[in-house]
Amino acid sequence: KAAYSGSEPFMIFLGVKVLTSNKDEIFPDWVTTDKSNVANPDKYAQLLVDFITFMDKKGHTINAIGLDKESVRMGIDDFKIAVDSLRARTKRLGFVVPKIVAPELLDPQGDVPSGYMNTLYNKGFQDRFDIFGNHYYQRDHTEAGFAKLKYEFDLAQSDKARSQWATEPHWNGDPDVWVAETAIGAMFDHTDLGLEAFMWWDYPITGGVKPKQSIMRAYS
Numbered sequence: 001k002a003a004y005s006g007s008e009p010f011m012i013f014l015g016v017k018v019l020t021s022n023k024d025e026i027f028p029d030w031v032t033t034d035k036s037n038v039a040n041p042d043k044y045a046q047l048l049v050d051f052i053t054f055m056d057k058k059g060h061t062i063n064a065i066g067l068d069k070e071s072v073r074m075g076i077d078d079f080k081i082a083v084d085s086l087r088a089r090t091k092r093l094g095f096v097v098p099k100i101v102a103p104e105l106l107d108p109q110g111d112v113p114s115g116y117m118n119t120l121y122n123k124g125f126q127d128r129f130d131i132f133g134n135h136y137y138q139r140d141h142t143e144a145g146f147a148k149l150k151y152e153f154d155l156a157q158s159d160k161a162r163s164q165w166a167t168e169p170h171w172n173g174d175p176d177v178w179v180a181e182t183a184i185g186a187m188f189d190h191t192d193l194g195l196e197a198f199m200w201w202d203y204p205i206t207g208g209v210k211p212k213q214s215i216m217r218a219y220s
Contacts, residue, residue: 001060003205011063012055013101013199015167016048026073041078045085052095064099066133066167070106076119083128101167102129103152107140110148117152121159132156135168136189138182146189153193166190166198175211183212187219 004010026036031043044067052062067082068074074082083100090097102120109115120126132153140149156162169190171183190198203216 012060013064013066013165013167014048014051014062014098015066015069015101015104015199038073039078039082041074041082042085044074045082045089048086049089049093049095052090052098053093056095061096062098063096064101064131066101066104069104069168070135072105072116076116076123076125079120080123080125080128099130100128101131101133101165104133104135104167106135107137108134108145108148108152110151117155121155126159129156130162131165132162133165133167135170136166136186137170138172138179138186141182141185141189146192149189150193163196164190164193166195168201169198170201171212171216180212180215184215184219 001010026032027039027044028047029036031039031047033040048065048067055062065086067086068079079102086100087097103116105116109117112118120128134149134152136145136149139145153164156164166187169183169186171179173179187195187198200216200220202210202213203220204213205217208214208217
């Protein structure tokens with residue numbers, strides 16, 4: 001926060017992802033159901049509220065949350081419960097009600113009948129997310145991959161205008177020219193749709209000697 005010098009409001013985006021392959025360590029015991037790697041959505045919301053409360057005591061406001069990044073441990077019904085509970089509890093406690101970023105999938109799925117985004121809309125739960133955000137790797141920078149991203153983006157705009165965030169564009173590999181081309185192409189795929197925010201991996205604000213870091217700063 002001290003280093004921020006931009007003109008836009010300062011925001012903190014909380015992207016929740018469990019960094020363990022041990023299914024017995026994915027959630028605290030009190031959050032799980034009868035399966036240790038599946039969360040009770042209401043208790044999961046309380047876990048997030050506990051974190052928001054902790055950060056508030058440190059002087060930080062959580063403005064946006066991606067609830068279930070990549071792994072899709074919650075089905076759409078549980079996603080709805082978790083969002084409703086999170087919104088109600090933060091409002092009741094006087095916190096800023098965080099914007100919900102979704103679908104936050106590992107890769108865009110496109111027009112899959114049983115896919116995440118189609119199911120969300122078919123069930124009528126589209127008001128449970130505020131910002132369209134998805135992960136998009138260099139491997140997705142193809143005509144077919146972009147078509148999947150565009151389908152989900154268009155669906156996210158079908159009921160109301162939503163900001164688009166590139167919550168995890170990737171630049172894997174450095175400094176090969178062809179790698180740079182696909183990485184920048186992935187970003188242009190987003191800007192073609194109307195990009196409003198992006199989050200790079202390995203992106204120092206200052207310093208950094210890798211070619212990709214200089215290019216990322218220039219792009220920013």
